[in-house]
Amino acid sequence: MIEVEEHLAAVVALATPVPAEEIPISAAGGRVLAEDLVARLAVPPFDNSAMDGFAVRAADLSLMSPEPVEGIELEVVGDIPAGAAELPPVGPGQAVRIMTGAPLPAGADAVVPVEATDQPLGDVPLPATVRVIEPVSAGRHIRRAGEDVAPGDPVLSAGQVMTPAAVSAAISVGHGSVLVRRRPRVAVLSTGTELVAPGTSPGIGQIPDSNSALLAGLAERFGAEVVLARAVSDEPDEFRRALVEAGGADAVVTSGGVSVGAFEVVRQVTEGQVDFVTVAMQPGKPQGRGMVRVGDGRQVPMLALPGNPVSVFVSAWVFLRPLVARLAGTDAPWRSLRVAVAQGWRTPPGRRQYAPVVFESGAVRSTHRLGSGSHLVASLPAAQGLAVVPAEVDEVAAGDELEVFLID
Ligand code: AMP
Ligand code: MG
Numbered sequence: 054m055i056e057v058e059e060h061l062a063a064v065v066a067l068a069t070p071v072p073a074e075e076i077p078i079s080a081a082g083g084r085v086l087a088e089d090l091v092a093r094l095a096v097p098p099f100d101n102s103a104m105d106g107f108a109v110r111a112a113d114l115s116l117m118s119p120e121p122v123e124g125i126e127l128e129v130v131g132d133i134p135a136g137a138a139e140l141p142p143v144g145p146g147q148a149v150r151i152m153t154g155a156p157l158p159a160g161a162d163a164v165v166p167v168e169a170t171d172q173p174l175g176d177v178p179l180p181a182t183v184r185v186i187e188p189v190s191a192g193r194h195i196r197r198a199g200e201d202v203a204p205g206d207p208v209l210s211a212g213q214v215m216t217p218a219a220v221s222a223a224i225s226v227g228h229g230s231v232l233v234r235r236r237p238r239v240a241v242l243s244t245g246t247e248l249v250a251p252g253t254s255p256g257i258g259q260i261p262d263s264n265s266a267l268l269a270g271l272a273e274r275f276g277a278e279v280v281l282a283r284a285v286s287d288e289p290d291e292f293r294r295a296l297v298e299a300g301g302a303d304a305v306v307t308s309g310g311v312s313v314g315a316f317e318v319v320r321q322v323t324e325g326q327v328d329f330v331t332v333a334m335q336p337g338k339p340q341g342r343g344m345v346r347v348g349d350g351r352q353v354p355m356l357a358l359p360g361n362p363v364s365v366f367v368s369a370w371v372f373l374r375p376l377v378a379r380l381a382g383t384d385a386p387w388r389s390l391r392v393a394v395a396q397g398w399r400t401p402p403g404r405r406q407y408a409p410v411v412f413e414s415g416a417v418r419s420t421h422r423l424g425s426g427s428h429l430v431a432s433l434p435a436a437q438g439l440a441v442v443p444a445e446v447d448e449v450a451a452g453d454e455l456e457v458f459l460i461d
Pocket of ligand 2 (some may be wrong): 244245246309310359
């Protein structure tokens with residue numbers, strides 16, 4: 054048996070990043086950035102007001118007593134809504150009404166919030182004068198140009214996944230298009246002569262092919278484009294034809310046909326190109342990885358997973374996610390927490406267990422009362438994490454703390 058880390062390193066080492074392309078920023082969501090982005094614009098782009106209120110000269114208010122009764126009256130010489138291009142300058146004894154985000158006019162060095170004046174809140178006509186009730190110091194309620202980033206500052210690095218926040222940051226600093234990796238193309242082949250299409254009533258010994266949909270959905274979630282997802286019988290020639298059909302894919306992931314039984318089609322067809330190993334994990338012990346030739350003549354990474362649906366689920370999170378990430382030019386570090394267990398379960402000795410768990414008032418419990426049976430697929434949708442039980446532990450008790458990988 055080999056450790057998870059050893060197999061994972063071998064899987065990831067098979068992949069090189071797919072090509073990059075320049076695309077409009079509006080289409081970049083979920084893609085991986087292939088260049089470092091620096092700011093073209095400052096954020097904020099100009100000195101602007103952080104409040105709805107009045108732009109003033111702080112010195113005009115410095116004579117105000119700390120316990121103001123009357124306040125100080127200023128002449129209102131103009132109005133600056135957001136987007137205004139004309140900025141009336143503020144002279145001594147004057148103020149300009151200003152809205153949040155609007156540019157600060159010449160002469161002003163502070164903003165008095167409307168709440169600190171005699172003016173009502175809301176959509177009211179421009180007053181001729183304003184009485185300031187609370188003084189402000191110079192610089193108050195002003196957002197300075199470039200205070201977040203200045204032009205030339207690094208903003209995002211190659212390998213960054215373009216989350217909504219990353220897209221928004223790229224736009225704010227002036228980018229309209231970005232260089233991103235195209236989505237890695239993945240072919241899913243689920244092997245088993247017993248498999249029937251979804252919704253078909255299974256005959257004796259037959260089961261619905263749920264792995265094709267599970268793997269396709271997870272691959273997409275990990276950032277891939279699924280170019281083929283189908284069941285394949287345990288006939289070697291059919292599996293060979295399916296590899297031809299996978300032409301255009303950047304990686305092939307299979308389920309089933311990797312154990313030591315009699316009709317292990319994946320093993321039979323790819324032995325010699327793919328290393329079949331037993332990994333010290335539960336579920337997911339039999340695994341394979343290697344390079345296979347697909348229909349267009351390219352050699353691409355193949356990840357061979359066992360057939361049991363829970364094994365497929367766990368193996369996809371542990372091995373397919375980093376493989377897709379590497380193809381996309383990034384890595385996929387786990388996010389994990391240490392969490393107490395609400396209710397214990399037994400685990401197999403000598404192998405690290407990845408148990409699907411659900412959070413329950415700050416603790417976790419197994420999604421199924423039997424712990425992590427590799428066939429307990431119907432309880433999987435509840436899983437919010439994979440609790441990692443070290444190999445040397447054979448029973449998890451209530452109150453034990455485990456590392457939980459977040460998958461939700
Ligand atoms: P195998 O690794 O091929 O021996 O498959 C192990 C178990 O997983 C068998 O009981 C299969 O019925 C089940 N299984 C294999 N492939 C699928 C699939 N595509 N969908 C659902 N269950 C499967
Ligand atoms: Mg099989």
